[in-house]
Amino acid sequence: MAIEKEQLKRMYLTMRRIRVFETEVNRLYAETKIFGFGHLYAGEEAIATAVCECLHKDDYITSTHRGHGHVIAKGGDTRKMMAELFARESGYCKGKGGSMHIANLDLGIVGANGIVGAGQPLSVGVALSIQMRKTDQVCVCFFGDGSTNQGTFHESLNLASVWNLPVVFVCENNFYGISVPQRKHQKIKNVSQRAAAYDIPGVTVDGNDVFAVYDAAMEAVERARAGEGPSLVECQTYRHFGHYNGDPAYYRPAEEVAQWMKKDPIPRLAGYMVEHGIATREEIRGFDAQIDQEIADAISYAESQPFAPVENTLVDVYTDIVEEGRNR
Amino acid sequence: MSRMSCSEALGEAMKIRMRQDPRVMIFGEDVADMGGTYGVTRGFLEEFGPERVRDTPISESGFVGAAVGAAATGLRPIAELMMCDFLTVCMDPLVNQAAKMRYMFGGNISVPVVVRMAAGIGSGGAAQHSQSLEAWVTHVPGLKVVYPSNPQDSLGLLLSAIDDDNPVIFFEHKQLYAKKGEVTSFDPIPLGKGRVDREGRDVSIITYAKQVYTAQEAAETLAREGIEAEIIDLRSLYPLDQELIARTVSKTHRAVVITEENRRGGFGGELSAMIAEELFDELDAPVARIGALNTPAPYAPRQEQYYLPNAEDIVNAVRGML
Known part of the structure; x- marks a missing residue:
């Protein structure tokens, strides 16, 4: 399953798009231009990018609180994402969802999620829907190591296994459940060990190696597509920022952080591309400039967009009921 | 049929x-x-x-x-x-x-x-x-x-x-x-539409599910005393048929809300508050709110009966209003 040159360039652009998006979002939070909680995906870009590279447009994903990367990799428009973070009406959720709830069914994104471990049962249901509709779609469920101690993780792997559903569980193990290191939150070394309990394949790969993730994900996706059931793919990675915007992450040893920074997936891929003659340094600088411009445009676009009228608060609770406003 | x-x-x-x-x-x-x-x-x-x-x-x-x-x-x-x-x-x-x-x-x-x-x-x-x-x-x-x-x-x-x-x-x-x-019908019944289970002019007993039958029992007792109770079966709790509640309370000017839940923090409280807030001028007496006791459900049959609301509770509440 070799990756084509053009595909690799596209993947580089996606990773870079996520990185710059997140770096800018971090700045915008610091400047209080956007609000609420933001959980940044920087450092983990290779996973969303490589996994979504294995998917078709009509395949589904469920995401997490750290979802910007998944949305971008699945084809999300950075302008509409940024507009959502700026709480504007032209955002993906009309400004009602914010960072943790970006969804778009046209792109197969069944939503980021503010509840740790909530995506797994949803992904099982999405896969059930695929199985019932007898299409060749698959659903990828992204989640972190922290959620693998939730009951829903176990219930979902079990149900997906029993019903032989086309779902790929992708664990982004960044070694911390907020501040608690993996060694303190579970005794197993690899999350993928848990696959054995549900009699499904489980594999652990270097999540900062875009090729390793691609190979493992492609195998699992093809298996799901062929009706052979779910798999668990663990991708080991590291957050460049804290758990949320503004978390200095003092709980992580400086030496550990430094070690992981050396494994940054983006320079790794750039180095590979140069070394193998896929792109020159000059071309890569061009890619970077293109993305910088795209994200700058997304921010300008978002800032120029109107807010929705406050009465929009009352709609879309139900499909057929508009709630009552307050008499003032 | x-x-x-x-x-x-x-x-x-x-x-x-x-x-x-x-x-x-x-x-x-x-x-x-x-x-x-x-x-x-x-x-x-x-x-x-x-x-x-x-x-x-x-x-x-x-x-x-x-x-x-x-x-x-x-x-x-x-x-x-x-x-x-x-x-x-x-x-x-x-x-x-x-x-x-x-x-x-x-x-x-x-x-x-x-x-x-x-x-x-x-x-x-x-x-x-x-x-x-x-x-x-x-x-x-x-x-x-x-x-x-x-x-x-x-x-x-x-x-x-x-x-x-x-x-x-x-x-x-x-x-x-x-x-x-x-x-008699195999057609959908719209959500948000309650029904009048029994017509009456003196008091409205507003309820749903099993407590409709408790209300019927109470209404029989009250009828023997010459008190005509109207029973409203809400059927759906949200959307709620507020119109029907308004209609019955405007007719009888007295409301008893009975639900099987623990009384504290229950849906019965929501109904009572709604009637008190929106239909205050129609009321000749405070709303009576009846529910189960604020304890877990006990196992022993006699205690279970003691815990549950019953027709007597309704009858007593109505007598207190007239």
């Missing part, structure tokens, strides 16, 4: 829709081979096959969450919980997911799922198998809540629940499954 139990009526509603719409399926605890804990899905496996009628592991968060995910992507699933007491172990998919997805995603998704569950006192179910937890879900914007009292309503309301594009929590009272009645 035919005579059937609530159990059969619920089954009939699901069969009607499953025959018409391949997107409708059912899964939950013991619904396939066993035909449901209360026999509601008896014969479903044979008629619709193992793809559309599935037993699940005892794994409520997992399968209720799966129902929500399936509903968001093209199916119209029905999930069955054996007891509403098990809401405690699947609240996240209902409250944080199903109820909020449409809203937080900006109206770009709908979640047509029905979650059915048995509720209320059975006999000797004790503290974890007897609860009436409707207030937990009526509190949550994004959920619709239905709780029928008879076979006709069970059938018509379940059809509407399946047809609804929003998540619907469908309560079924354990002691009503075997309750028989005439079913």
Whole structure:
């Protein structure tokens, strides 16, 4: 399953798009231009990018609180994402969802999620829907190591296994459940060990190696597509920022952080591309400039967009009921 | 026209829709081979096959969450919980997911799922198998809540629940499954429309589900004293038929609200507050609010009866108003 040159360039652009998006979002939070909680995906870009590279447009994903990367990799428009973070009406959720709830069914994104471990049962249901509709779609469920101690993780792997559903569980193990290191939150070394309990394949790969993730994900996706059931793919990675915007992450040893920074997936891929003659340094600088411009445009676009009228608060609770406003 | 139990009526509603719409399926605890804990899905496996009628592991968060995910992507699933007491172990998919997805995603998704569950006192179910937890879900914007009292309503309301594009929590009272009645219509009954169970001019007894029968018993006693009670069966708790409540209270000027839940923080409180706030000028007496005691349900039969509200409570409340 070799990756084509053009595909690799596209993947580089996606990773870079996520990185710059997140770096800018971090700045915008610091400047209080956007609000609420933001959980940044920087450092983990290779996973969303490589996994979504294995998917078709009509395949589904469920995401997490750290979802910007998944949305971008699945084809999300950075302008509409940024507009959502700026709480504007032209955002993906009309400004009602914010960072943790970006969804778009046209792109197969069944939503980021503010509840740790909530995506797994949803992904099982999405896969059930695929199985019932007898299409060749698959659903990828992204989640972190922290959620693998939730009951829903176990219930979902079990149900997906029993019903032989086309779902790929992708664990982004960044070694911390907020501040608690993996060694303190579970005794197993690899999350993928848990696959054995549900009699499904489980594999652990270097999540900062875009090729390793691609190979493992492609195998699992093809298996799901062929009706052979779910798999668990663990991708080991590291957050460049804290758990949320503004978390200095003092709980992580400086030496550990430094070690992981050396494994940054983006320079790794750039180095590979140069070394193998896929792109020159000059071309890569061009890619970077293109993305910088795209994200700058997304921010300008978002800032120029109107807010929705406050009465929009009352709609879309139900499909057929508009709630009552307050008499003032 | 035919005579059937609530159990059969619920089954009939699901069969009607499953025959018409391949997107409708059912899964939950013991619904396939066993035909449901209360026999509601008896014969479903044979008629619709193992793809559309599935037993699940005892794994409520997992399968209720799966129902929500399936509903968001093209199916119209029905999930069955054996007891509403098990809401405690699947609240996240209902409250944080199903109820909020449409809203937080900006109206770009709908979640047509029905979650059915048995509720209320059975006999000797004790503290974890007897609860009436409707207030937990009526509190949550994004959920619709239905709780029928008879076979006709069970059938018509379940059809509407399946047809609804929003998540619907469908309560079924354990002691009503075997309750028989005439079913004259196989059409949907719209959610949000209550019905007058008995007409009267002196006092309105506003209730739903099993307590409709407690109200009927009280109304008989009151009638012997020359007091004509009107009984309102709300049928769905959200959307709520506020118009009907306004109409009956404006007619009788007295309201008794009776529910089977613990009185504290219950849906009965919501009804009472609504009447007091919006119909104050119509009232000749304060609203009376009757519910179960604020204790867990006890096991001992005599204590269980002591714990539950009864007709005498209603009669006493009404006497106090006149």
